Amino acid sequence: MKQFPAFLDLSGRRIVIAGGGAAALQKARLFAAAGAELFVVGRPLVPALAEELADRAVLIERTAVANDFAAATLAVVAEDDEARAEALAAAAREQGALVNVVDRPELCDFLTPSIIDRGEVVVAVSTGGAAPVLGRRLRAQIETLLPARLGELAAFARSFRRAVAGKVPPPLRRRFWERFFDGPLAAQVLAGDARGAREAMLAEINRADAEAAGEGVVHIVGAGPGDPELLTLRALRLLQEADVILYDRLVGEEILALARRDAARVYVGKAKSNHALPQEEIEALLVRYAREGKRVVRLKGGDPFVFGRGGEELDALRAAGVRAFVTPGITAATGCAAAVGMPLTHRDHAQAVTFVTGHAKGEGDPDLDWSALARLGHTLVVYMGVGKARRIAENLIGAGRAPATPVAVVENGARPDQRALKGTLAELGALIEEGGVKGPAILVVGEVAALAEACTLDALARELAERAAA
Ligand SMILES: C[S@@+](CC[C@H](N)C(=O)[O-])C[C@H]1O[C@@H](n2cnc3c(N)ncnc32)[C@H](O)[C@@H]1O
The missing domain is CATH 3.40.50.720 (NAD(P)-binding Rossmann-like Domain)
Known part of the structure; x- marks a missing residue:
């Protein structure tokens, strides 16, 4: 130094x-x-x-x-x-x-130094005069990580310091404050509702006892479709605070690299018909880590509550009496739509959007109301539909959707290896097969799909022919 x-x-x-x-x-x-x-x-x-x-x-x-x-x-x-x-x-x-x-x-x-000023909380960055521009860059990066109301949070905590000191004995005090800063009360203050948080804080202090102080917490966190820049600021903060991270197949290394270096990482991911860990075992692990007093992040691709089994995990944690919170993420549909410039609703083309899963138990069709999904002026986004694309198209056409309805397929959306194809509903099966789409991918059916920046079957055929000739 x-x-x-x-x-x-x-x-x-x-x-x-x-x-x-x-x-x-x-x-x-x-x-x-x-x-x-x-x-x-x-x-x-x-x-x-x-x-x-x-x-x-x-x-x-x-x-x-x-x-x-x-x-x-x-x-x-x-x-x-x-x-x-x-x-x-x-x-x-x-x-x-x-x-x-x-x-x-x-x-x-x-x-x-370069200063980040949040009232009571001040962060100063210095490069010892060697590179002031670098100092300013670092400041800008740190600025984005720190919630705007951090100073209010510190002032709030200061106003309760004496009350906490009076109720919570010293060995448990640090844990109390860690729980406070990780929990919903701090989030409430950061969201601008310090007044509302005061009463709950008093109740929390009154409840503080040895058992509560030893409790862990589980955050079920959405990691978005893949691009680390699409993480929420809260997801990033929770990743950096976690002791243990349980993550899925769809969470990439670039996102895991943002976690604390010494956090334990546990892969619990599932590929179709290759379950790394059964769901009940994942839930049992979450409960076990929390009971050990750990700060656990359950990191899931996209949003945990959109085809992510986040609801089941939340139920299991609640049933076990473990404190659990959910942080949303950008779901594949919105992430992929943005990545290819395709709005999911549009005043001229689509007044509604529905997300469905193409995944069916066994080999059959997914159990869906095809005539409701075949409506005009409606965008249908199918998750986990690659293997069933041809059947999905047949069912929609059978229910009255025009074979010429535009469709788009976005594979690995918002990732470096993103690919997008588009065509008509009648061509959906061919798009998947000739395009060699393996997934993860979403299928989008509806007029808006025509707006996607994507490759058509003709262009794909030309590309393949050129590659074969080269
Ligand atoms: C088990 S679901 C999880 C969905 C996730 N919870 C979400 O909100 O995006 C997995 C499916 O999401 C879709 N998916 C997830 N990430 C994707 C991506 N980056 N690009 C395209 N589709 C994706 C695929 O349809 C994949 O089969």
Whole structure:
């Protein structure tokens, strides 16, 4: 570590900035936010100084001199002239101030970091003056990870510190707070409802006992269709907090890589007719880990409540008395639709959309109301329908859907190996077979499918012919 980070209470402390340009303005903004007694001395002063800071800083329009630094805790020199900057820095240091000279790290006693300011919660990033742009990049990345109301959450927790200390004995206190920050109350505060959370927090404190403090928790989390950027911010946070992650076949390595390095990863995935773990065993494992006091994430492709058996897992956890929460994910239908520019509803083409599973028990047809699904102006999205595509098309045509109805097939949507094909309902079986679609894929039937950015059977045949000729 080249520099030691420390957080200063600057309220009422004198800070003097020598210089009146853009760099001085930038530093003045930083220190004004910290409640310091701020002096800016320079000539000329950029107008924004007066516009933004007239009520929070003393602005003096003249060249800075050594005496300006008297009684200053911190001094910032934002002067272009190198010799003048060095002389002012020396004078400030002589009078007991810690000095920062803009863009001259070798002359600095302290550096100003890139700051993420959430009120009570402050994160500072420094590259030791080596690469300020990198520092700003890191700040932007961290910004996206931190909920906007983090400061409110910290203030909320502070307001209950004494009450918790009075009720929960020290060995269990940390666990209490971990449960609070992982649980629905913190989520409620982060969602802007601190008032509503207060009563429940009091009840929680009153209930706090040894047993509750040892409890684990299971979060059933949707990982989206594959692209890590389609994770929700909450899913990302839960992944980074989890002790154990139980994940499915459809969750890729790129998403797992976002988890804490030391989290245990348990593959429980299922491929059709290749069940890695029966459903009851997955549920038993979730209960067992939670009872060991672990923070468990059950990570599922897409959304856990859309053909994801999330409902069964939630039931099992509730029946076992385990605290469980659900974080939604982007389901394959919406993820794939966005990836190929195909709206699922459209004022001109489709006023309704239905998600169905093409999966049937055994070899038969899925048990669906084909005439309801064959309606005009209606988009049908079939999950797990690749193996039954031909039968699905026959059933829909038999129920009155026109053979010329547009269809699209999106395989590995929102992943690097995404493929999209389109044609007519009569061609659906051929699209799957000639396109070599293995899945995971969704089938989309309805007028909107014509809008998909996808390859047609003709184009596919040309492509195959060209490949064979090459
Ligand atoms: C067991 S279901 C899980 C659905 C998941 N819970 C969701 O909300 O997307 C698996 C089916 O989802 C569809 N699927 C999941 N991810 C997909 C992707 N990236 N591209 C296309 N289809 C996908 C396929 O139809 C696959 O057979």
